[in-house]
Amino acid sequence: MGDLEIRRVVAEDVPAIVGMLADDPLGAQRESPDDLTPYMAALDRVSSAPNQHLMVAVRDGSVIGTLQLTIIPGLSRKGTTRSIIEAVRIHADERGSGLGTQLIQWAIDESRRQGCALVQLTSDTSRTEAHRFYERLGFEASHVGFKLHL
């Protein structure tokens, strides 16, 4: 097994990312892997936004994981900068391999490098296995996550 590389997303990664987003009980209902147009437009928006780190994990030339890290400066908690992790996906063949831990650890380390004192994320209430995963990594389930669809 080759070395794991975690690097920024480029356009060529988009099909593999969308494949992972769609290969998921929730994602299957809300992604469109047959039409990449909205994803390519979204990649342009992400790439031009500072404070955004849209990453892939790559091994032996294959994209096997992804996550998005956003750095958010703010006034509360004595001017704490926080980070938010979104859109964590691990390729089906790699689940249970420890890759999820490596990706989240990358996000934690990068958050520290960027001066964050807090890392946060939300996980759908149905993803109980993911909840145990985050708790093992030291995250505390201290909040309720609300969403409003526009």
Next chain:
Amino acid sequence: MGDLEIRRVVAEDVPAIVGMLADDPLGAQRESPDDLTPYMAALDRVSSAPNQHLMVAVRDGSVIGTLQLTIIPGLSRKGTTRSIIEAVRIHADERGSGLGTQLIQWAIDESRRQGCALVQLTSDTSRTEAHRFYERLGFEASHVGFKLHL
């Protein structure tokens, strides 16, 4: 009662904002209203970050509310741009006045203007009154919010 204005934060607003952040069961333990230095540095970081909208609600020259809105482009959900609301505070004298609803409505309207299809926020599990408030505004408590302190 004068008109309500919702506008971007300037340095002169910081003492009033920190006062509101600290006037709260959770905030009392983690803010330092007697030393504004870290907050002024944080305001510089927020002001230089695009996609950040740190706002105050002002009436008759007084700051009576605040929130922070962050716009986050992303690939998931067919390239959905989402927004995140953080650090919502209403001055003690204004609670129950409908100001919270006006502030959140501003954030929803601004999110729509910025092309967001989703607005999200987290609220400490102990803030049950806030949870009912967000549900009345149409938010769904669909997620668990995790935090890791660095």
